[in-house]
Amino acid sequence: MxxxxxxxxxxxxxxxxxxxxxxxxxxxxxxxxxxxxxxPDMYWGACVVNCGNRCALRVFTKNGQVIRIETDNTSNPCCPQPYQLRACLRGRSMRQRLYNPDRLKFPMKRVGERGEAKFERISWDEAYQLIADNWQRILKNYGPDSVYINYATAQQTSVSGSNCWKRLANLTGGYLNWKGSYSSAQITAAFPMTYGRKVASSPTEIAHAKLYVSFGDNLSVTRISGGSMSWQFLQAIEKNHVKTIVIDPICTDTVAGKVNQWIPILPGTDAALCEALAYEFITHNWVDQEFLDKYCVGYDEKTLPKSAPKNGDYKSYILGKADGVAKTPAYASAITGIPEETIIALAREMGTTKPVFVAQGLGPQRRANGEETARAIAMLPILLGQVGLPGTSSGMEECGTDWWPIGIPRGNNPVKASIPSFMWTEAILRGHEMTATHDGVKGVDRLKNDIKMVINSGGNILINQHSDCGRTDKILRDTSKCEFIVVCDNMMTASCRYADVLLPDTLGNETEDLVGNGDSMGETAFITPIHKAVNPQWEQRST
The missing domain is CATH 4.10.810 (Virus Scaffolding Protein; Chain A)
Known part of the structure; x- marks a missing residue:
């Protein structure tokens, strides 16, 4: 005892x-x-901004105020797990956000032109009535598929957040949904086309490799918390002194850490490098032919159907039989900016070292045709037969625990249509023209309506995180197109400027909630309580 x-x-x-x-x-x-x-009194809380981690916080209060925030200090000396869920500086600075002068304090309605950020204070009852009246009007005039709940990732709790809006929308007839994400839409689409589903090994598997090669995978910044992938990555490479090579345009914090080699590359040219590596694998007979014959379709002509065009296989493309251009190291060097001899040396290292763990971050696929970049990187472990073995992975980003906590029930959405998360501005302009074939619409062949109402809760997607801000600003300012916009947030963000009704949300320990692990926690799985430590300072209300 x-x-x-x-x-x-x-x-x-x-x-x-x-x-x-x-x-x-x-x-x-x-x-x-x-x-x-x-x-002071201490309450458990969590940092729920969307880096993919959900780090535990200890919130100390005195006289109704948060006086300091510390991170997790619990551990079990008898075993290495569970890890301490130590927050990074962002999590530890949550008190600054809580008492930030830019906090939204009261419900407000727009009084100037949309986008001018001219508002006047109103009561919650008036805000409710304005939203209800406009929502009912739009449902009556256009139908539920003209109501769009925007992509947003800042509310990662189980009870509050955008799920509450979706539940309400489903009770009123439904809403137009989105699919994919701003973070990983391309790789999410690409890997099921290659492997049948998104699948990868966890960071701890790196400890069993002899070589680790990554493309744009900056775990030391993007997965920084003490209990997540960055910590597990460092533990893995230190355990067995795994040789580590990082290919990235930037000398990142990961590169500046304990990696053995950094290979700088011109942004967006990863696929050309992968083709040259494949050329070296093939011409030096480093490919695992037995693996390719048994598990793969399309590497060479003998695994293609008879209806396939001549030289339509991957090997023929790499060797230049398909288009007359052999994908040699010299060819790739001119595109990537990487010296030819560096490409040759990297290919030899990968082709002759076993096991090799290949990974990619989410940066390389965030571009036009990023699906093909993701698949090009995935081909490297496939060619070498370095899939499904100890110390190997699929070429995707390192995976997290495949477990998600259950949030508030949304109910069933009567509207079956969904659009790519990045296409919502197009759906405002020409939703009735958008089709499954041309625009990636899912659930229906063609949309019936343009978007007429947007609910943007817990995200800065309306303008800050979307592309072509000038064009987006012009679209949002035109009230004849999108007729009503509700924004719910805790700060006066750029997206808030476009609200017709602006609602102030609670933050952190101003409400009771729960949060579970995110998709960047590696092998960690947990649920953290968020206890109400202080009352909202003004008229904020939980979503």
Whole structure:
């Protein structure tokens, strides 16, 4: 049996002892009592901004105010798991966000032109009525598929957040949904076309490799918390001194850490490098022909159907039989900016070292035709037969625990249509023309309506995170196209400027909630309570 003595318990025990003493120590006892009274209360919370991690926080309050925030300090000395879920500086600075002067304080409605950020304060009852009246009007005039709940990732809790809006919309007839994401739309589409589904190994598997090669995978910045992939990555490469090669246009924090080699590359040219590596694998007979024959279709002509065009296989393309251009290191060097001899040396290292773990971050696929970049990188472990073995992966980004906590029930959406998350501005302009074939619409062959109402809750997608901000601004300012916009947030973001009704949301420990692990926590799986530590300062209300 173990007993954990806390500072408060120690002081209380000392106070009782001194109070019962025959010695005249009332002044000391009084001092102990004051020390106990001065100690803050502690509540568990979490950082729920969307880096893919959900780090635990300890929130200390005094007199109804958060006075400091610390991170997880719990651990089990008997075993290495669970990891301490230590927050990075962003999580530890949540008090600054809580008391930021840009916090939205009251419900407001637009009084100027849309986009001018001219608002006046209104009551919550008036805000509810404005939203209800416009929502009902748009449902009556256009139908539920003209209501769009925008992609947003800032509300990662299980109870509050955009799921509440989706539940409400489903109860009123449904809404136009989105698919994909701003983070990983291309790789999410590409890998099922290559492997049948998105699948990869966890960071801890790197410890069993002899060589780790990554493309644009900056774990030390993008997955920075103490319990997530960056920590597991460092532990893995240190465990067995895995040789690490990072291919990235930027000398990132990951590169500046403990990697063995950094190969700078011109942005967007990863596929050309992969083709040259494949050329070296093939011409030096480093490919795993037995693996390719047994598990793959399309590497060479003998695995293609008879109806396939001549030289339509991957090998013929790489060797130049399909288009007359052999994908040699010299060919790739002119495109990528990587010296020819560096490409040859990298190919030899990968082709002759086993096991090799190949990974990519989400940066390389965030471009036009990024699906093909993702698939080009995936071909490297496939060619080498380095898939499904200890110390190997699929070429995707390292995976997290395949477990998601259940949030508030949304119900069923009667509207079956969904659009790519990046195409919502097009759906405002020409939704009725958008089709499955031309625009990637899912669930229906063609949309019936343009988007007439947008609910943007917990995200800055309306303008800040979307592309072509000038064009987007012009679209949003035209109230004859999108007739009504609701924004719910806790800060006056750029997206808030375009709201017709602006709602102030709670933040962090201003409400009770739960949060589970995100997709960047590696092998960690958990649920963290968010306890209400303080009341909202103004008129904020939880979503």
């Amino acid at each position: 173990t007993f954990q003595l806390t500072r408060r318990a120690l002081l209380q025990g000392a106070g009782i002892t001194l109070a019962g003493s025959v010695c005249p120590l009332t002044a000391v006892a009084s001092g102990v009592k004051k020390a106990i009274d001065a100690m």
